[in-house]
Amino acid sequence: MITQSESPISPRQTLPTMYDLPSENPEEPGLPDEFHLWQSILLALTFIPINWNPNQVFKACDLNLYYDVNHPQWYKRPDWFGVVGVARLYEGHDTRLSYVIWQEKVSPFVVVELLSPGTEDEDFGRTVPKAGNPPPKWQVYEEILQVPYYVIFSRYTNEIHAFHLTGNRYENLTLTNNRLLMPELGLSLGLWQGNYEGVERLWLRWLTIEGELIPIAVEEVQAAEERAMEAEERAMEAQERAMEAQERAMEAQERAEKLAARLRELGINPDDLD
Incomplete structure (x- = not known):
């Protein structure tokens, strides 16, 4: 019996917090959390290649990417990817349910993975392929799709790891003024200290090749x-x-x-x- 002088301990003090509980399903690691969602949307909003007609630019967040005509059920789900030289709308009139490479015939130009503890080894190409299983994402991006630019961003250390396809292999890129330059698009990718969705932190976002911000609608209004x-x-x-x-x-x-x-x-x- 609890007397008036005693008070029950709050569950906030006795039960696990969000830091104690797993945020990923072991069978499907890397499922998006709030940061993954907002960061991916910010990338999509600022991806405006100056050398391409907007109707020939497609960008996607957490969308299934089907890559092997011999195994049509195999897919990867990049946190974010951008494609140039393909219609923004599927067959010119519909939004995409997925991105099917043997129909689109254009690979992503850049893929961004937001580092998760459960996906770190696969993100960095340290996962050993297993016979009969789908290949890990590094192998898909490098060998099968041959994505020219592959970027990994860690929200925990605020580090950008960038790779460029040279020949048939990814080579680590050195950033210029803490930015990844992509002259083919007239863009650069770098960190921005600012407030987005009410959260002040370092965000990954697209910039001009000179490093100027590409404003989003809310910033234009402000x-x-x-x-x-x-x-x-x-x-x-x-x-x-x-x-x-x-x-x-x-x-x-x-x-x-x-x-x-x-x-x-x-x-x-x-x-x-x-």
């Missing part, structure tokens, strides 16, 4: 609001300056009138002084 506020402030300042000038003119007129009145008291006509 920028427009800031410009409007600045314009309003400038208008108010101009109005204040006009009022101050008007006050100075009125004061000058009052001084002139007082001086004219004083001269008249002395018998001097001010008009004769002109």
Whole structure:
């Protein structure tokens, strides 16, 4: 029996927290959490290759990618990937349920994996292929699809690991000013310290080749609001300056009138002084 002087301990103190409980299904590691969702959407929103018509650019988050015509049920599900040179809409009119390589005939140009503890070995190509099983993702991206750029981002260390297909093998890329340059797209990929979806942290996002931000809609709205506020402030300042000038003119007129009145008291006509 609990007396009035005693209080039950909160489950928040006695039960496991989200840090204690597994976030991944061992049979299907790498399932998206909040960060995976928001980070992938931010990549999609800022992926705007300047060298390509937007209608020939496709970008996907957590979409099944079917890659082997001999095993049509085998797929990988990249956290994010971008394709250029393929219609944005499937057959020009529908959104995609998946990306089927033997129909699309265009491989992704860049794949981004967001590192998860359960997928780290496979992300970095340390998983040994097993006969009869689907190949690990590194082998799919490198050998089968031959994706030109493969990027791994760790939210835990904020590190970007970038690989470029040279010949038939991935080679580790050195970043330029902490950015991965992709001149073929007129873009670069780097880290941005900012607030997205109410979370302040380092985010991976697409930038111009010079490193300038490619704004998303909410940022454009905020920028427009800031410009409007600045314009309003400038208008108010101009109005204040006009009022101050008007006050100075009125004061000058009052001084002139007082001086004219004083001269008249002395018998001097001010008009004769002109």
